[in-house]
Amino acid sequence: AQTVTQSQPEMSVQEAETVTLSCTYDTSESDYYLFWYKQPPSRQMILVIRQEAYKQQNATENRFSVNFQKAAKSFSLKISDSQLGDAAMYFCAYRVDSNYQLIWGAGTKLIIKP
Amino acid sequence: ETGVTQTPRHLVMGMTNKKSLKCEQHLGHNAMYWYKQSAKKPLELMFVYNFKEQTENNSVPSRFSPECPNSSHLFLHLHTLQPEDSALYLCASSHVGLAGTGELFFGEGSRLTVL
Numbered sequence: 231a232q233t234v235t236q237s238q239p240e241m242s243v244q245e246a247e248t249v250t251l252s253c254t255y256d257t258s259e260s261d262y263y264l265f266w267y268k269q270p271p272s273r274q275m276i277l278v279i280r281q282e283a284y285k286q287q288n289a290t291e292n293r294f295s296v297n298f299q300k301a302a303k304s305f306s307l308k309i310s311d312s313q314l315g316d317a318a319m320y321f322c323a324y325r326v327d328s329n330y331q332l333i334w335g336a337g338t339k340l341i342i343k344p
Numbered sequence: 345e346t347g348v349t350q351t352p353r354h355l356v357m358g359m360t361n362k363k364s365l366k367c368e369q370h371l372g373h374n375a376m377y378w379y380k381q382s383a384k385k386p387l388e389l390m391f392v393y394n395f396k397e398q399t400e401n402n403s404v405p406s407r408f409s410p411e412c413p414n415s416s417h418l419f420l421h422l423h424t425l426q427p428e429d430s431a432l433y434l435c436a437s438s439h440v441g442l443a444g445t446g447e448l449f450f451g452e453g454s455r456l457t458v459l
Contacts, residue, residue, distance in 0.1 A: 239384070263446065275434065275450035321387070325446055331400060332448065334386040 232257050234324050236335035243312045244343050250297075251307045251338050253322030259283075263325045264298065264305045265332070270318040278320070281305065309340075317342045347371065350435050350451035357425065358459050365420040365454045367435030374441065376418040377448070378410060379434040387434070393418060394440060425458045432456070 233256045243249035255264070266278040281289045281298050288296050293313075297306045309316055322335040348369045357363050369376060378390040392400035393412040407429075409421040418435055432455050436448040 234386070265447075267448075272452065273432065274452045275436075275448075277447050280447065331389055331392070332387075336384060336386050 232333050234322055234333050234335040236322055236338050238338045240339040242341040242343055245314060246311055248310045249312055251320050253305045253335055255303050255324045259326050265323040266307045267321045267323060268318045312342050314342050316340060348435055348437055348449050348451040350454050352454060354455045356457045359425060362423040365433055367418040367451055369416055369437040371437055371449055373437035373439045374415055375438050377436040378420050381432040381434055427458050430456055430458045
């Protein structure tokens with residue numbers, strides 16, 4: 231079965247420091263997409279970063295980057311220079327190329343300490 | 345308006361009521377989704393519509409009835425709900441196909457409380 235596991239229900243970090251959120255997944259597919267979504271307290275979920283499994287290079291978006299380890303089926307999110315606006319629930323998700331359906335992790339609540 | 349809009353934002357209903365949630369997307373996408381979000385649980389996909397045709401129905405109870413009259417509008421009709429149906433209901437849209445990345449764009453959600 232395809233599953234996504236986020237082992238950290240909650241994380242906290244001091245403002246301006248770096249934090250890493252972990253995500254592992256289980257699949258027998260070779261072509262797929264991985265996503266990190268952010269859901270701030272206002273609740274609208276937005277895409278933070280996307281990684282295609284066939285790409286070896288880790289995706290980056292400004293202060294957000296991923297560490298994609300395909301063999302280990304690991305997809306962690308690193309947030310550098312944390313800001314108060316980064317406080318949110320972060321969800322890791324997986325999608326097989328041919329399928330509409332995303333498989334979601336349970337989320338990690340990120341707290342930013344001023 | 346832009347993006348994905350959901351109404352109402354909050355809804356309280358009794359177990360015998362009938363109500364509807366509405367979702368509208370202004371992004372020109374061809375697929376729309378209903379998700380259920382409960383605390384500390386992964387998002388649960390309820391329904392998927394692609395080009396107005398329902399392509400997924402993940403064993404959702406019949407007390408939830410979706411309607412997709414066109415590619416921009418999606419409804420979730422609710423009747424005879426149970427207290428355990430209380431949750432945040434999220435609508436999303438995406439562009440699927442060769443030119444699409446499959447990225448989901450979400451609305452802000454409708455917080456449903458069943459008394």
